[in-house]
Structure formats: structure tokens, C-alpha cells
Amino acid sequence: MTKLHDVLQHPSIWRASDTYQRSACANQTQQTTASGFSQLDKELPHYGWPQNELSELLSPHWGMGELKLLSPALAQLSQQQRWIVWVSPPWQPYGPALLEEGVNLNNLLLIHTKSDKERLWTIEACLQSGACSLVLAWPRNVSPQHIKRLHLAARKGHAWCLLMRHSDYAKQPSPAPLRIMARMSNKHFEVRLLKRRGSWPSNWIRLPNKL
Secondary structure (H helix, E strand, C coil), rough: CCCCCHHHHHCCCHHHHHHHHHHHHHHHHHECCCCCHHHHHCHHHHEEEEECCCEEEECCCCCCHHHHHHHHHHHHCCCCCEEEEEECCCCCCCCCHHCCCCCHHHHEEEEEEHHHHHHHHHHHHEEEEEHEEEEECCCCCCHHHHHHHHHHHHHHHHHHEEEEHHHHHHHHCCCCCEEEEEECCCCCCEEEEEEEECCCCCCCCCCCCCC
């Protein structure tokens, strides 16, 4: 008589515990990059910025502190032998300021595009290449379908895709696993996690004035 143990080892047998174990292993090996702000890391899934998926940073305007927010992660990721790609930023990145934050400029790549189609193609191609640790992009028009494609490309290339979008888009649903709103409040830079895995939206988090 065949033993039950032998039957359960057959590849055609599915067990719920197998799915749980795979999920647990994935969570244990989830790689993140510390944000550099302990109060923010406590709120982020796996205590840091994701390395293999797409996120959105939403703001009413740019140049109010988002670069300082990202600088610790930029400094860490720029030590890898992979590119940090900036796709169509609204301003020219200032090299001396990045150097002061510890960013290795040799691994930064700046790409300007002429159209929305070209911009989305560039983002996806960079993510899929496997040669980039981060693709930082300012898309003008991006649909939920495009966001899904970019997320899959980020997973494939083991890269972090960060879309910088206007805060008006916070009212629209998005498949991005992580969505963060940024604002200035009484001369303080604040962020709020609008969407994150495994938890509800956060309260507003006030970050140090050094931003």
C-alpha cells in the first residue's frame, strides 16, 4: 500500500502550506534600501524603499525637498555597478549638491525624451535591461495599464522604478504597490503613505528640517 507521505510528494499534489512557505521566503528575502529617515522606514513595507518594483511619489510641485528625501537612497544605490537613470526631470540635476550627499556621479545617467511615447519606452527599456538600480522618471501621461507594464519591467530587471507625479493623480486609482504624497506644511517637509502593502494609509510624517 502506498504511504500517504509518498502520495503527498507527487508533483501534481497542491498544498496550501506550499504557497504560504513560498510567500514567507519571499518576505524574508525582500530587499530594500533604507530611506535614511527612521520614522519613514518604520512605515515603509520591509522598512525601506523597495528595490524590485514600482512606486509613486506625488507632489503639488517639484523642488521643495524631494531630492533631499531621496538623497540617502541615491547615495546607497549609486555605489552599485549599475545605473541610476533620470528620465526627463523638470530641472537639471546639480552635480555638486549630489556629490555633497555622497552620490557617485559616475553611475548617473540623464535622458531627455521628446514625447510621452518615447518617455514610456525609455523607462521600460531601462527597467528591463537589468543594468539599472533605479529609474527616476517624470511621466506626463501614464495610464494604469502602463504602470502595470512598468511594474513588471521593474520586477524583471530587479530595479526600483519611481514615478514622480503631480498630486492631482492621488485621486485616481493606481496599480502601484506604494504611493507616497509629499507636501510642505509650515516650512516642514511631510510625507504620507497613501497606499502600501499590508497596512492602511499612514498619517502625515514630518521629516527633519534638514530637507
